[in-house]
Amino acid sequence: MTDRRRINGPPSGTQTPIFASTLKQTPTVRLSPPTRTREPTELRKIFLKTGLVPSSSGSAYLELQHSSQLTSLKITCTAHGPRPLPRSAPFSPQLVLSTTVKFAPFASRVRRGYVRDSAERDLAVHLETALRGVVLGDRWPKSGCDVVVTVLEGEEDAWWGDVAGARERGEGWGLMCVLAGCITVASAAIMDAGIDCVDLITGGVAAVVEEGGGKRGEVMVLDPCPAEHRNVLAACVVGYLASRDEITEVWMKGNASAAISAEELIEKAVGAAAATKAVLEEAIKEAAFVKFPELAKSRGGLNDIDMNG
Amino acid sequence: MAPAATSQVLLSPAELSFLHSSLLLQPPVRPDGRAPNQFRPLVAETDILPGANGSARICFPDGTEAIVGIKAEVEKSQWRANLSEDGAHLGTGGGDVEMEEDGGKPQEEASSHGNGEMSWIELSIEIPGFRDDDPLPIFLAAMLSEGLLAGEELKDRLWINRRFHWKLYIDILLLSPPLSYPLPLLSLTTHLALLSSRIPKLKSEQDEDPLFDDDWEASLYLYPKLPTGKRIDRPPITLLVMAVGSNIIFDPSKEELAVAEAVLAVSVRESQRRENDTSGRRLNLLSIRSVDSPSRLTPSGVPNTMNTATGGSAPVSSQDAVAQRESIDQKGVWNPPRGGVKRALITRIIKLVLEPNGVAQEVMDGLNGVEV
Numbered sequence: 040m041t042d043r044r045r046i047n048g049p050p051s052g053t054q055t056p057i058f059a060s061t062l063k064q065t066p067t068v069r070l071s072p073p074t075r076t077r078e079p080t081e082l083r084k085i086f087l088k089t090g091l092v093p094s095s096s097g098s099a100y101l102e103l104q105h106s107s108q109l110t111s112l113k114i115t116c117t118a119h120g121p122r123p124l125p126r127s128a129p130f131s132p133q134l135v136l137s138t139t140v141k142f143a144p145f146a147s148r149v150r151r152g153y154v155r156d157s158a159e160r161d162l163a164v165h166l167e168t169a170l171r172g173v174v175l176g177d178r179w180p181k182s183g184c185d186v187v188v189t190v191l192e193g194e195e196d197a198w199w200g201d202v203a204g205a206r207e208r209g210e211g212w213g214l215m216c217v218l219a220g221c222i223t224v225a226s227a228a229i230m231d232a233g234i235d236c237v238d239l240i241t242g243g244v245a246a247v248v249e250e251g252g253g254k255r256g257e258v259m260v261l262d263p264c265p266a267e268h269r270n271v272l273a274a275c276v277v278g279y280l281a282s283r284d285e286i287t288e289v290w291m292k293g294n295a296s297a298a299i300s301a302e303e304l305i306e307k308a309v310g311a312a313a314a315t316k317a318v319l320e321e322a323i324k325e326a327a328f329v330k331f332p333e334l335a336k337s338r339g340g341l342n343d344i345d346m347n348g
Numbered sequence: 349m350a351p352a353a354t355s356q357v358l359l360s361p362a363e364l365s366f367l368h369s370s371l372l373l374q375p376p377v378r379p380d381g382r383a384p385n386q387f388r389p390l391v392a393e394t395d396i397l398p399g400a401n402g403s404a405r406i407c408f409p410d411g412t413e414a415i416v417g418i419k420a421e422v423e424k425s426q427w428r429a430n431l432s433e434d435g436a437h438l439g440t441g442g443g444d445v446e447m448e449e450d451g452g453k454p455q456e457e458a459s460s461h462g463n464g465e466m467s468w469i470e471l472s473i474e475i476p477g478f479r480d481d482d483p484l485p486i487f488l489a490a491m492l493s494e495g496l497l498a499g500e501e502l503k504d505r506l507w508i509n510r511r512f513h514w515k516l517y518i519d520i521l522l523l524s525p526p527l528s529y530p531l532p533l534l535s536l537t538t539h540l541a542l543l544s545s546r547i548p549k550l551k552s553e554q555d556e557d558p559l560f561d562d563d564w565e566a567s568l569y570l571y572p573k574l575p576t577g578k579r580i581d582r583p584p585i586t587l588l589v590m591a592v593g594s595n596i597i598f599d600p601s602k603e604e605l606a607v608a609e610a611v612l613a614v615s616v617r618e619s620q621r622r623e624n625d626t627s628g629r630r631l632n633l634l635s636i637r638s639v640d641s642p643s644r645l646t647p648s649g650v651p652n653t654m655n656t657a658t659g660g661s662a663p664v665s666s667q668d669a670v671a672q673r674e675s676i677d678q679k680g681v682w683n684p685p686r687g688g689v690k691r692a693l694i695t696r697i698i699k700l701v702l703e704p705n706g707v708a709q710e711v712m713d714g715l716n717g718v719e720v
Contacts, residue, residue, distance in 0.1 A: 287688035
């Protein structure tokens, strides 16, 4: 359903036309697709901070390292609850967790409307599956908790200049990276809200990509940025509980070929999630130090984390 | 909340505990007496809707029934610059611009390979009692279309020429209320409907406006048949698998799902085979998704030590209740599962699904028996 209440801008952004003829005269103008400069097992740097929205019981903000000419992931999450369910709601022996994932209208190259589309709803279901396994729901009967995730800047599905290569097919690889970010940031927000959990949950992505121009073979990379790769063959997101060594959410799609098995891909995604855990821990520690200054004195300062899967 | 339909299982903690412990046995004892990897029997028929390009109906013995109708429409493709043709046109706009005519270049032979697009297939699910923006239909639609879109083959077959393509509408209708998680039912019905769907034979050549043979007998199967009557490839199927302890159970019913520790939806497809290929079939894994287990929403049981009616002492506060309940791990007292699944279990599930002569292959063979 289209949004008819507001006057909306054009559905997609416009770019200055670049004509092929001008490109031939000045080959330097020709845009080259971005390439991955990180090691295959190296994750992008993560910025994570909790307690940014005072009106909610818990909130967090996550940002991934920015690379040139590409967008980077920026997600905020607020958790409202646990709070009593409305009187009209039926009895629930467990905490009723409801998740909402919404892309801001300006989060992607093609503008998104205010009404949630099916991709966003699908992400919300994934996020709920991931979180439900961690939250100790039976400690809050008859109460609810809303986890609202707003994606301020999303991951692209492919390089924007690559329309020519018919890559603009909406394969949704970007969504998988967004989901991993959502899991981590929602976990931080839930911690900030003080909801009891069995463990810290973090999200991680791994993908099988075609490397280079020709068919030089398939490479497995952690924390892929889909725009940096010519072709993504398969990708996997996991929600991972590091200290229990368990997975609450797994989403894998694509043709996991014979050379690289699905098990291996899941293993790598778990590696990425485990590496993210260090950042989450540090962010929670930082929040604790702000809340309890005497704790900071006894424990010493904070440090940046090196992540390698 | 993915399996909202199945979350309202009206079973008491004692019943849940009984179900759970019988499913934990080696081999598990299922309420309907099936083997762990046995599917429910089903009634299937194809080509039931004369107005559709392909259709199928499947009935499960518990009374759930689904109909899938597939319609194909010719649609104009959006023009897009092609890198492989002459250097780089950096496409900046969509529109229906045609640039090939004026160049005087000989028209390269147009092939459909790799030209298919995701947007050419549209899948919608209608479940009675659910709005179409409820999480369950959306989750199911996403899961089913993920499998269909994973390979290039189906998309490429929808390509007519550079200017036109088929748009495939897959409409799934669940006729009964979702008594059990309807994923396997919908997936199998879609599989059969796709097998039975035919599109008219193309008479025009290359980039002309498409003109089709009006003889329906001459129409071509969307999943082409070899002269031997076998298919080159088949649409994917999605299986629902659940785990209790170390037991892996296929095609769980509603009651079994209520005590599941992990639920996974796995999409598989037979890999394409050549005309004279007689080697064993291989299965490809297309997607895995974890499904939110309804068991996490079930009420936990109260042990005798906390129940005054059985001689125990009631907890004094809610905190005390939580502390007491969580500290004991008594057999026969139902506790909803917590945390996730071990990686090794997921690996085992994948292996069980993909193994030769495994469950997926058995289901495929069963569907082969349906006359299309």
